[in-house]
Amino acid sequence: MARKEIAVKKYIVTLSDEEREQLTTLIHSGKHPAQKLLKARILLKADASEGGADWSDSQIAAALETSVDTVARTRQRLVEDGFEAALLRKHSPNSARRRIFDGAAEARLIALACSKPPAGRARWTLQLLEEAVVELKIVKRASDNTIGRTLKKTLLPRLRVWLGLGLRRLAEGLLGGKAKAGHRF
Secondary structure (H helix, E strand, O other): OOOOOOOOOOOOEOOOHHHHHHHHHHHHOOOOOHHHHHHHHHHHHHEOOOOOOOOOHHHHHHHHOOOHHHHHHHHHHHHHHOHHHHHOOOOOOOOOOOOOOOHHHHHHHHHHHHOOOOOOOOOOOHHHHHHHHHHOOOOOOOOHHHHHHHHHHHHHHHHHHHHOOOHHHHHHHHHOOOOOOOOOO
């Protein structure tokens, strides 16, 4: 695999003494996300000011075992968006899917799952809950998978504590039948 070599640096990193000290402290103290530490190390190596290392992108990439593109993007982010933005992970609000069950809808789902099952049924199944939440207009649409994840996240831990039951036994009761072997609860 050929490495990309950047001949001319488009974005020059010049850190103040205070910024350099802040990055050094960040690296050497406390717990921080790995991406943040990597970006701090990149900025210290790329620093072209008097006290900086002024390494090329390919040297930094090799030393820190990352890609040349990551180094270039970190440089660009520092120059265009500032010191703090260069360290933080860029988050797009469009990247995350909207939640189907907000707090109120989730509460109604839990209340429904805890209520008496329909006539002729011993317990609620995920498919029955799926049909019921749409019929009751709690949400416009939801899959049994979504309902299962929502209940697993909220209801199961609480019920386990309240009732003192094992999680597998509780899941079997809610999911209707035996829990699949190897399924994590």
